[in-house]
Amino acid sequence: MNLSSTVRQQVLVLYLHTSALDSRVVGWARYDGTGATRPTTGDSDEPPYGTGVAALEDGWRLFQAAQLVPPYPGVEQETSFLKHEFFFEKLVERGPADSG
């Protein structure tokens, strides 16, 4: 089997309440390497999982978590991007008809 032609990556990004993986989800995004779905901005109001751990329990594999970076001196009270960002993946095998 040629894995590169039949397996695609689905990516889930969860933004959590604190830096702990078992804290609650406050934001989310999905990207689908199979092309079967096209998740986009503002398309759902309910998060797919309640916590980061709940995504693990459903078979998502964590591959990146945001580092804890100390605030830059002088701008400690500024707010900007969400800090607690966790990237997950699932590898999905495409059907024979899709595998080209």
Added chain:
Amino acid sequence: MSTTRQLLSSAQVARFVAHGFLHLDGIVPPEMNEEALEVFAAGLHAVPYGTPVPKAFAEGSFARRLLELPAVAGALESLVGPDPAVDHHFVHTREPREGSAQPLHADALIDLRQDAFDVQLMYYPQEVTAEMGGTLIVPGSHLRRVNESDTGRYQNLLGQTRLTCPAGTVVLLHHGIWHGGRRNDSDTVRHMYKIRFNPSVPQVRLWDTADLDTPAVREELAHGFPWYEQATGRLEILNRIKLWRSLSGDPGFDIDHWATRIANRPAAAQRSKA
């Protein structure tokens, strides 16, 4: 201008400072909503950046009449003062069955102002249904320092507002709010007319301040949003305190002693007296 002034209350302005936007649902009369579609089809004339409203929009013109509606005029005066300049105006159109949504973004550049803000007016001449998409707004995002579409990675945030509204709705937004045009999955063309205003006077106590010292003001300013992270959510309140001190002209305003506590430097004060 209208002789009927409908200024906002302190609690309403505090709500704007916390949420970053204000809804005026269905306040434009149906005949103007019909007229709007013709005006948009004919095309808008260009307005040079920074043109005062009376110069930008002739008396009796559609835009001028929109801004003279008492609810719109009162809210705008309360937020940017009596003689704002028109920064720019534009009609945003989302075609039927359009395949994509705008990424979540803040308009323009990172804005470093802490004692001033622009207001963007968004006017919807038609009813906006969920299928038509509407505008996505993230309440309480306006004080975060981000550059334009760098926030595009965030598809959904808990507590986001997916605007659906009756025809004739006007939404006024702080310039920094995170927003985006959602995908239009309907068969109807959707229009949104945007005008950005620059204040020309200090934005201090421009509203009806009769309720300035009521608990409602603090309650509005202390409001949390479900997408806020635990720690950063506290900084949001602190940043609102700073903005409210500026808007209210009250340098001692505080919520739960937060700003006062972290500014307390007895040793520095003693040194400066010596």
